[in-house]
Amino acid sequence: MSDQISPEELSSRNSELLDEIIRMSDFSFERLPMLDIIGERLADSLALALPNMTGTLCEAELTQLDYLPMSQINDALSDPVLLAVCSSHQLYGPILLVLDSPLVLTALELMLGGTPRGATPHNTEGFTAIERGFGKRLAGLIAQELQRNMALVGDIELDLDRIETDPDAASVTQPANLCVRMQIALAQAGHSGALEVILPYDALEPLRPKLGRIHFGGPGEDASPWREQLASQIERATVELEAVLTDIRLPIQDIMGWAPGDTVNLWIEEDHEATVLCAETAMFRAALGKRNNGNTAIRITETLTPEEETSHGCNDH
Structure with missing residues (x-):
């Protein structure tokens, strides 16, 4: 049920509105x-x-x-x-x-x-x-x-x-x-x-x-x-970086046959550089090494663009 406005209230509201108009x-x-x-x-x-x-x-x-x-x-x-x-x-x-x-x-x-x-x-x-x-x-x-x-x-x-x-x-x-x-x-x-x-x-x-x-x-x-x-x-934002040593392709049947103790050949040399990825995009090439405290570290050697990474290609062995 809607509220009823009495004539006195309506007159009061109209007076207030009129006062506001006059004041402004x-x-x-x-x-x-x-x-x-x-x-x-x-x-x-x-x-x-x-x-x-x-x-x-x-x-x-x-x-x-x-x-x-x-x-x-x-x-x-x-x-x-x-x-x-x-x-x-x-x-x-x-x-x-x-x-x-x-x-x-x-x-x-x-x-x-x-x-x-x-x-x-x-x-x-x-x-x-x-x-x-x-x-x-x-x-x-x-x-x-x-x-x-x-x-x-x-x-x-x-x-x-x-x-x-x-x-x-x-x-x-x-x-x-x-x-x-x-x-x-x-x-x-x-x-x-x-x-x-x-x-x-x-x-x-x-x-x-x-x-x-x-x-x-x-x-x-x-x-x-x-x-x-x-x-x-x-x-100030933070991102996650991945250091990928190499990328190889192997038959599924070989992978299914792996067992603890097996050795996987990566087909790379000791001085092979890793690729640093951000959101699956190649950003840098980096050499592997160790700090004085024994932790593994990488040193940026080259800045990459997507075109440069494509031209380097991947190891398909």
Whole structure:
């Protein structure tokens, strides 16, 4: 059975909507399309950067971007939150990063080597000095990624000034002033947190011409902010290598007749070089030898390409 709305409730809702329309009409502003692009790229870059700090995979998504007065943003803040005030000489005022309690506590536990279990951690008594310290490291990383993505519209240098927990102490503009709020959902180790980036509209004045243009895309040096992060992840990856001494073909009937103690002729000389394979692809040729501790080792003598390995051929004996 659907809920019935009384005439009084309907009138109240209509009044609230009308008040909201009147309030927003007091602001004279244009939307800044490039901020949508920057917000989406910030979410993508955080999904790549946070695992370097926390050691676990991260999912990030820009869930909303809206234009609101600072007072309404403050009223919507959960309690407690960690507030990071960032400044830039290229902007006409500071900006604000808002990290909710689950995001900070999950990141802290992961950075300390723990594995969050159970429900999403939530702090109701404020942050300790240690939690604020780890939260500052997290906010610093977010500020770096925001600076990297803001480079799409200008050369911006962001500095993390201070960490606060009181919205009044972290005020970056007057309560009635318009701000752009980016809301990004972050998930790590099965726990979800929220990040808000608060950009006072007046602070963006130096960048407003570029932020107001319509982005059609196109290649460029900064068009792929994830490239550097991806390259660093690839360099840290591990692979398995195989050192193959030789490759011979034998009749199945001979193999079926083998017994312990039999000797198999490999048809190679003592100085025969091994082939080093990665994912079944020949990478190097290597000479066999021994280290001082008696362990067998190989010394790379030649770098191979697939064409070179084919031309060398295999021993068909």
